[in-house]
Amino acid sequence: MKRVAHGEPIKNITARELAVFYCGQQRTLFLMYPSDMTFISSFPLRPSNRGGNDTMNKQVLIDAAIRFTRSSEENIISDPVALSESVKGLVIFDDPIFSFARADDDLFSTLKKPSVIGEHFLLPHEWLEGAKTVISFFLPFSEAVRTSNSRESTWPSDGWLHGRIEGQAFLKSMCLKLQDDLAEAGFRSIIPLTDSRFRSRSGPGKTRDEAGKGGQGIPYYTSNWSERHIAWVCGLGSFGLSRGLVTSKGVAGRFGSLVTDLQVEPDGERHESFLSFCSSCGSCIKNCPVNAISFEHGKDQDICSKFQDEIKEKFKPRYGCGKCQVGVPCEKNMPGRRGKI
Numbered sequence: 001m002k003r004v005a006h007g008e009p010i011k012n013i014t015a016r017e018l019a020v021f022y023c024g025q026q027r028t029l030f031l032m033y034p035s036d037m038t039f040i041s042s043f044p045l046r047p048s049n050r051g052g053n054d055t056m057n058k059q060v061l062i063d064a065a066i067r068f069t070r071s072s073e074e075n076i077i078s079d080p081v082a083l084s085e086s087v088k089g090l091v092i093f094d095d096p097i098f099s100f101a102r103a104d105d106d107l108f109s110t111l112k113k114p115s116v117i118g119e120h121f122l123l124p125h126e127w128l129e130g131a132k133t134v135i136s137f138f139l140p141f142s143e144a145v146r147t148s149n150s151r152e153s154t155w156p157s158d159g160w161l162h163g164r165i166e167g168q169a170f171l172k173s174m175c176l177k178l179q180d181d182l183a184e185a186g187f188r189s190i191i192p193l194t195d196s197r198f199r200s201r202s203g204p205g206k207t208r209d210e211a212g213k214g215g216q217g218i219p220y221y222t223s224n225w226s227e228r229h230i231a232w233v234c235g236l237g238s239f240g241l242s243r244g245l246v247t248s249k250g251v252a253g254r255f256g257s258l259v260t261d262l263q264v265e266p267d268g269e270r271h272e273s274f275l276s277f278c279s280s281c282g283s284c285i286k287n288c289p290v291n292a293i294s295f296e297h298g299k300d301q302d303i304c305s306k307f308q309d310e311i312k313e314k315f316k317p318r319y320g321c322g323k324c325q326v327g328v329p330c331e332k333n334m335p336g337r338r339g340k341i
């Protein structure tokens with residue numbers, strides 16, 4: 001069998017001697033020897049290879065996401081998984097909102113500062129070579145999910161528990177749907193959350209000071225792609241005292257993102273203050289069952305995390321709390337309105 005060096009033109013190999021794999025995320029064909037799966041060569045499929053990519057734009061993606069949210073069975077709690085009668089048929093999310101940022105936006109680099117996320121944060125082009133745009137979206141929890149959780153003062157409601165688990169599964173499906181649509185139009189994309197390079201960690205039971213840096217020099221309670229920080233850079237909102245991101249649809253919901261080589265005009269509103277949309281009303285402080293939030297320090301991640309562990313034990317395999325996100329002025333609105341950058 002003739003061996004071919006990487007990059008060498010392929011000659012004199014019959015089809016039976018080739019295995020061809022396609023990676024949708026990288027939009028690349030990989031050629032291998034089927035006998036021992038040795039790598040032969042790869043062929044990235046660029047948009048220019050396909051020609052017709054000018055029908056894809058922001059509005060097409062937004063419309064597709066809204067249609068998916070309204071029509072997907074995954075956005076509804078089915079009878080077999082429902083934790084109680086009251087949540088059968090529950091719709092998890094309302095329509096999503098989107099913001100788009102340039103992949104080379106300087107604000108992404110600021111997330112590498114130790115005081116923000118740290119060096120372990122991966123920039124858009126580190127996820128996807130040739131990245132042009134970061135797409136960030138927020139899926140607000142439906143009124144049924146939010147109100148169910150605000151009726152219970154200590155433990156998460158069944159609706160909220162579903163929102164965290166089935167809701168997150170729906171969010172991933174929506175990312176995959178958008179990735180498919182982008183690929184169909186000839187664009188590459190990466191979903192950091194589902195990528196094998198995604199890392200997150202937390203240090204339950206340890207204070208920030210005790211934990212300092214983890215074994216790999218990475219602080220506790222961190223990840224190399226923080227959806228809330230990405231949404232902030234993209235201009236979807238600004239942080240609240242409870243450390244949730246307050247958007248025009250409030251704070252109660254889930255964030256997702258994709259990095260793509262589709263180029264679009266950035267949008268979203270940048271805000272000069274970390275807490276631009278938070279009115280500092282203190283309602284989240286009162287709602288927290290374990291006093292994890294204060295005006296002085298914001299959210300104490302250790303206290304919150306210990307309580308989340310208790311919830312995981314009590315409701316396993318489900319979890320979630322969110323009392324600081326419901327029954328508060330920022331639950332579904334943007335109460336603060338201070339200067340833009």
Ligand code: SF4
Pocket residue numbers: 240241242243277278279280281282283284285328329330331335
């Ligand atoms: S409840 Fe009030 S203080 Fe807490 S994040 Fe929302 S607006 Fe800010």
Ligand code: SF4
Pocket residue numbers: 242287288289290291292293299303304305307308321322323324325
């Ligand atoms: S998630 Fe729960 S425990 Fe954590 S800060 Fe919010 S209300 Fe407190």
